[in-house]
Amino acid sequence: MQAFRNCGLCASGNLFKGRTDFLVARRNMSVLRVSAACVQLLKDKTNVFCSSPVHQRLLRLARSKAVAFSVSSGLCAVPFTQQVENLSHESLIRRASCLVTDSANTYLSQTTLALVDAHTQYAKALHTLIALQKRYITSIGKLTPAEEDSIWQVIIGQRVEVSDRLEECKRFESNWMNAIHICELSAEAAYNSGAEHACTATKTNLQVAQSKVEEIRKISREAKKKLAETKAEEIQRMAEYVSSIDINDLEDIPEAYLRED
CATH class of the missing domain: 1.20.5 (Single alpha-helices involved in coiled-coils or other helix-helix interfaces)
Incomplete structure (x- = not known):
């Protein structure tokens, strides 16, 4: 330095x-x-x-x-502003209507699933009964009295199964109709409160549920129609069998052939 x-x-x-x-x-x-x-x-x-x-x-x-x-x-320097939530009466009613539509849609989906499953089981029971009836028709005049009683016990048991399945369909049908009514009311309430999206979603779910139920109902109706045709065929076959034998041999006809179903 x-x-x-x-x-x-x-x-x-x-x-x-x-x-x-x-x-x-x-x-x-x-x-x-x-x-x-x-x-x-x-x-x-x-x-x-x-x-x-x-x-x-x-x-x-x-x-x-x-x-x-x-x-x-820089982030610390940015002021974070929190928007004040709108808690007006209209907003609260709109939220409540959305909650109602959500619950109604859940109720509708569950009842629809139960009704579709009940009709499916009912249709299966009908087809099983139809198969038993046709087997019986083809064996008329060929079975011993013991075999006749055995097959009729199976048919009667299957008819009970069909009746139980039909009662189950009626019970779930009542729940499903209640769900349809609730969804219609909730959709209307959502629309009136301004929740158009919730209203639209509920109406869409209603259409889908009604379409599925109508489809499974059609399957059940077709099965019932086939069962009626099978019964008519059985009556005709019995009449032909009775007319083909000698009147003196009517005492030997098993009781199952003479009963009316």
Whole structure:
């Protein structure tokens, strides 16, 4: 530092005074050259360190931390405004109507599923009875009294099964009709309260449920029609069998052939 000050004095225009001042100046210039060499050496070492992989990683880490800090600082500076929720009477009624439609749709889906399953089981029971009836028709006049009683016990048991399935259909039909009525009322309430989307969704569910139930009802009606045709065929077959035998042999006809179903 003394050398820099002395150099500054030289630059200010002060003249050397005597041999002593000249020697001091030369010594100061030597010190200045040594200092410049040290500064250059430090600069070279710094460049070498900055180009090393370790320094690059440290630099990237420092930059990432700085970016994260700047972003978080920016977020902290952003004022978060919370909107005040609308709690008017209209809004509360609209929310309540949406809840009603959700519950009504759940009730409708469950009752529809139960009714469809009940009609499916009823149709299966009808087809089983039809198969037993046809088997009996083809065996008229070929069975012993014991075999006749055995097959009629199976037919009677299947008829009980059909009756039970029909009662189950009627019970679920009542629940399903209640669900239809509730959904219609909830859809109307949602529309009047301004919840058009809930009204539209409920009406769509109503259409889908009615379509599924009508489809399974059609299957049940077709099965009942086939059963009626089978009974008519059985009556005709019995009449043909009775007319084909001698009247004296009517006492030998099993009681099952003479009963009316």
